[in-house]
Amino acid sequence: xxxxxxxxxxxxxxxxxxxxxxxxxxxxxxxxxxxxxxxxxxxxxxxxxxxxxxxxxxxxxxxxxxxxxxxx
Numbered sequence: 001x002x003x004x005x006x007x008x009x010x011x012x013x014x015x016x017x018x019x020x021x022x023x024x025x026x027x028x029x030x031x032x033x034x035x036x037x038x039x040x041x042x043x044x045x046x047x048x049x050x051x052x053x054x055x056x057x058x059x060x061x062x063x064x065x066x067x068x069x070x071x072x
Contacts (some may be wrong), residue, residue: 010046014041026061034072 014033021027034040043049 010043010048012036012042 012035017031
């Protein structure tokens with residue numbers, strides 16, 4: 001499965017980075033930024049996003065922990 005990220009031309013995507021924890025190599029985190037809520041909502045409705053769920057699910061220990069952050 002390719003987790004390199006969404007197409008960088010995805011409308012409203014500022015950046016996407018897949019990271020791995022140094023203290024626990026079993027922990028991965030995705031950092032993404034979108035220009036606004038509409039762009040994030042469109043990402044969630046994209047074919048790319050919908051296709052990733054069923055492929056990624058068996059690799060996860062549980063539901064993903066999603067945290068929304070605000071830039072300062």
